[in-house]
Amino acid sequence: MTSPIQGERRSGFEPLPASLFTSTALEASPRLLGQTLVRRTEMGEIRSRIIETESYGGIEDKGSHAYGGRRTNRTEIMFGPGGPAYVYLIYGMYHCLNVVTGVEGSPQAVLIRAVEPLTEEDERRMRFFRKIKSKKAADLSGGPGKLCRALDIDKSLNGCRLTVPTSALYLEAGDDVSKLSIVCGPRINIDYAEEYAAKPWRFFIKDHPYVSVNDKAHPPKPFHL
DNA sequence: TATGCGATCGTCT
DNA sequence: GACGATCGCATAC
Numbered sequence: 001m002t003s004p005i006q007g008e009r010r011s012g013f014e015p016l017p018a019s020l021f022t023s024t025a026l027e028a029s030p031r032l033l034g035q036t037l038v039r040r041t042e043m044g045e046i047r048s049r050i051i052e053t054e055s056y057g058g059i060e061d062k063g064s065h066a067y068g069g070r071r072t073n074r075t076e077i078m079f080g081p082g083g084p085a086y087v088y089l090i091y092g093m094y095h096c097l098n099v100v101t102g103v104e105g106s107p108q109a110v111l112i113r114a115v116e117p118l119t120e121e122d123e124r125r126m127r128f129f130r131k132i133k134s135k136k137a138a139d140l141s142g143g144p145g146k147l148c149r150a151l152d153i154d155k156s157l158n159g160c161r162l163t164v165p166t167s168a169l170y171l172e173a174g175d176d177v178s179k180l181s182i183v184c185g186p187r188i189n190i191d192y193a194e195e196y197a198a199k200p201w202r203f204f205i206k207d208h209p210y211v212s213v214n215d216k217a218h219p220p221k222p223f224h225l
Numbered sequence: 226t227a228t229g230c231g232a233t234c235g236t237c238t
Numbered sequence: 239g240a241c242g243a244t245c246g247c248a249t250a251c
Contacts, residue, residue, distance in 0.1 A: 054243070063243070074236065092233035094244050111243055132246090145244045155235095190243060 013165045014173035021082035021101050021163060025057035025108035028082075028101045030182055030203040030223060034175030037115055039151045040168045046125045046151055048141065049174055052114035052204035052211055054187045056098070059107060063193035063201075066107030077159055078107035085169060087148075087158040094145030095154050099162060099171070113188070113202070114142045115151075116210040126150035137209040144212070181206040183220035188213050 016035060020028050032050050039046045056064040065075045065088070077086050082101035086109050090096050102108030116137065117123035123140070130140055130150040141147040148154070153169065162171045184200040191197055203223060204211050 056243070065243080070237090072237070088243085089235055091242055091244050092235070096243060098243085109243095113243085139246095143244070149245095187243070192242085 015163065015165075016171050016173050018163075021099075022103055023082075023101055024106075025055040025101050025110050026201060028099070028108075029053045029055040029110045029201065030184070030225060031177050032099060032110055032112075032171075033182060033203060033205055034177050034180050036118070036172040036174035037112070037151075038165075038170050038172055039153070041125070041129075041152050043125045043128055043152075044121075046122050047118040048115035048122060048126075048147075048151070049118060050112060050115055051142070051208050052112075052202070054111040054113055054203070055201040056111060057102070057108045057201075060196075061193070062196040063187060063190040063199075064107065064109070066109075069107075071107075075107065078109050080104060082108065083161055083163045085157055085160040085162050087153060087155050087160075089155060090145065095148040096144040097148055097151075097153055097157075111144060112147065113144050114138070114204065114208075114210045114212050115147050116141065116208075138212060140210075142210045142212040146212075178225060182223045182225075184223040185215060185218050185220040188215075 020031055032053050035050050037048045059069040066078050078100055081104050084100050086098035086100050097112045098109040100109050117126050129152045141150040157169050160169045161167050183206045184203050186198050187202045
């Protein structure tokens with residue numbers, strides 16, 4: 001009856017450290033790189049590696065939906081404790097996935113901008129949802145709207161608990177972040193954010209084929225944890 | 226490869 | 239009524 005492994009983690013699920021979800025978006029952004037995003041769909045499970053993120057933290061950040069303490073039905077989830085997903089519709093036709101971090105009352109979110117499938121089977125399932133001809137890596141899931149298409153993510157997953165493996169979407173420990181070659185640069189498409197537009201709060205794995213945008217005007221700089 | 230533009234609608238003013 | 243944490247297609251070179 002009592003298995004010798006009872007009490008240990010089941011089915012190999014390796015949670016991310018809880019501190020990652022209570023920290024600020026700026027601290028969490030680079031640390032989410034290399035981690036595993038798991039999505040359960042009717043096509044089966046899709047596992048992917050996080051390649052690129054952006055930090056949107058605090059009420060001072062003019063790039064954030066929560067700038068100035070704007071607390072609406074949409075942004076409410078960001079003001080709660082870290083752990084849930086923040087999914088919203090952009091340009092009327094795409095969805096973006098964020099990981100909410102931080103403590104109650106402090107709006108923090110990390111935008112997931114690119115993922116890569118872990119296996120060929122994962123890639124096959126992502127292509128099923130993505131419905132594109134291109135075989136270029138970045139066309140599959142290099143971009144926040146693209147990865148949501150590829151993982152069948154929409155607003156129904158807003159608020160989904162990313163910390164628990166029973167969710168339809170959750171996070172698992174993946175690569176050792178300290179061994180990754182990380183670079184940073186300005187965030188993408190937030191020209192309206194004035195002095196916050198230039199902050200180097202975009203993080204990605206150096207020279208990775210799934211990176212969404214190669215900004216020649218602002219070459220990325222090495223980033224060390 | 227680079228640049229320009231239209232699509233499309235929830236959210237907020 | 240205006241706009242956006244984007245994408246895919248068209249056109250140009």
